[in-house]
Amino acid sequence: MSLELDRRLAREGTRFRIFPQPRFLRKDDGSGPLFPEPEVVVVSVDPTAMRAGPGDDRMFVVDAVGKLPYKDFFRPPWRGSSRPPVQPGADGHFDQIDPASREFSAATMYATVRRVLDIWEDYFGRTIQWHFESDFERLELIPLIEWDNAQSGYGFLEFGFGRKPNGTIDHARPYCENFDVLAHELGHSVIFAEVGVPASPLDEAVDYGGMHESAGDLVAIVASLHFHSLVDYLLESTKGNLLTINGLDRVGELSDSSEIRIAFNNKRMSEVGDEPHRRSLPLTGAIFDTMVEVFQQDLVAKKLISEELRERSTNLPGSALDLAEIQAGFTAAYLGNEAAFKESLLLARDYLGRLLAVTWSNLSPDFLTYHAILRAMLRADRELSGGANAAIIRSCFAWREITPVPTSLLVRNHTVASCGLESADFVAAQPADQQIPVQRPERATFISPRMI
Incomplete structure (x- = not known):
């Protein structure tokens, strides 16, 4: 999202509060919550256009009572009982709601989905029309049902709670307050809307399924980088050495030690099968690595780090001594240049957001392959940067073994x-x-x- 749009929203939008990461996550030393207070965010809906719920012309919250999860023959809209809709404050905003209240869960679910949609519509440069628009005008958001799971579906998002170690429902961990999980699920809706679905019953859609899960993770990663508190924490804890295990690459954290997937991973195509979540890892890793290398390339261009340090940090793994020396180099470069490092990271974030938007806009879902995604991404980079990052993209995808399949007509020799x-x-x-x-x-x- 552009800084100009953020400035405009600050003047015209409606205020909410969101925890950047689940409030139960603790600092590494165990001294306290990682993010003890929710952060104020502004969504693109004017307070005069907001509806109680909260809701607007694109989505609405219904806090259902006694609801079972939607199934194939049990779909929106919810026609049963529901709790009273959450009301704004006297000023038309929702940032006054007590984080300990049930109303906060409903408000933060709406604010998260609306904020993520705002971010990605800015990158696409247009309205993302719902893939269910032929049947429903608005997305139904159900924040708290008695269920140890969450799901997205045709015209709805409904969320329950996490699980305790013994497998029972953990009411202290509502999924509707987990920014990454909500953003990931909305990511599926973005792909359905912008890429579509395979048309042929003969299409096994193996890479299409992996792309869907990867896209959900990437939508969440890019959106999370719009929290200044998270960006500041990320840079302060890594000193800009993002090719380490850090808070950014853990998508959908469910506890202090558990997350849905890890974007910073070493998985190659030869190491994953057809299961969509596992298959998504090399693609997510290649794209995550691309963002990090674009970030580091900008640091080199601004003479904030040396080319030698950049090359060493991107050619992992190394010995423990190598890793310590790399971290020491980043620490020395970061101290005193904190604002410049943050600017470079936000530039890389926005480049990746636009790159993905252009790439996804030009994909066909039919018989989709990861190699087709790579080619679409290279074309998107030519459109956005004149091909300045093509070498980075190629190297990141090549390391993940994302190439044409051996039987592809693209690699067949043609003799005289x-x-x-x-x-x-x-x-x-x-x-x-x-x-x-x-x-x-x-x-x-x-x-x-x-x-x-």
Whole structure:
């Protein structure tokens, strides 16, 4: 999201409060909550256009009573009992609500979804129309049902609670207050709206499924970087050495030691199967690495770190001594240049957001492959930067073994003979009295996947 848009929203939007990460997460030394207070955010809806719930013309909260999770034959809208809608303060804003109240859970669920949608519509440069628009005008948000799970579906998001170690519901950990989980689920809606779904029943959609899960994680990662408190914590704890285990790469943290997936990972395509969540890891890792390397490239351009330090930090793994020396180099460079490091990280964040928006806008869901995503990303980079980051993108994807499959027509060799040219050229070169008629082989008929 551009800084100009943030400034405009501060003047015109509606205020809420959101915890950047779940409030139960503790500092590394165990001294207290990682984020003890929610952060004020502003959504793009004017207070005069807000509806109680909260709600607006795109989405609304209904705090359902006695609701079971939606199933295939039990879908929106909810027609049962619900608690009274959350009301704004006298000034039309919702930032006065007590974080210990049930009303806060409803308000923060709306604010999270609305904020993430604002961020990504800014990157796309247009309204993201719901994929369920033929049936529903607005997205239904259900914050707190008695269920140890959460789900997104056709026209709705509904969230329950986390689990205790014994498997029972943990009411102290509502999913609707977990920014990353909500952002991830909204990411699926973005992909359904902007990429669509495969049309052919013959399409096994293996890479499409992995792309969907990866996109959800990336929507959450980029959106989380719009919390200044999280960005400041991230840089202060890493000193800009982002190719370490850090708060940014843990997506959807469910406890102090558990998260849904890790963006900073070493998984390659040869190490994952077809299960969508596992298959998403190399793609997410390649794109996460791209953002980090663009960030570090900007640091080098501004002479904040050396090219040698950048190369050492991006060519991991190394020995414990190597890692310590790399961290020491970043620490020395960061101290006294905190604002400049933050500016470079926000520039890399916005570059990645725009890069993904352009890439996703130009993908076909039919027989999608990771290699097609790579090519679309290179085209997006040419559109955005004139190809300035192409080498970074290629190297990050190559390390993850994201290449055309061996049987792809893209990598098939075409000789003169296979093109039916060698025999004709040979005949034409002979004296007329020595020419022998040559029977051309019949051309193979190529059947595209769409025709099968």
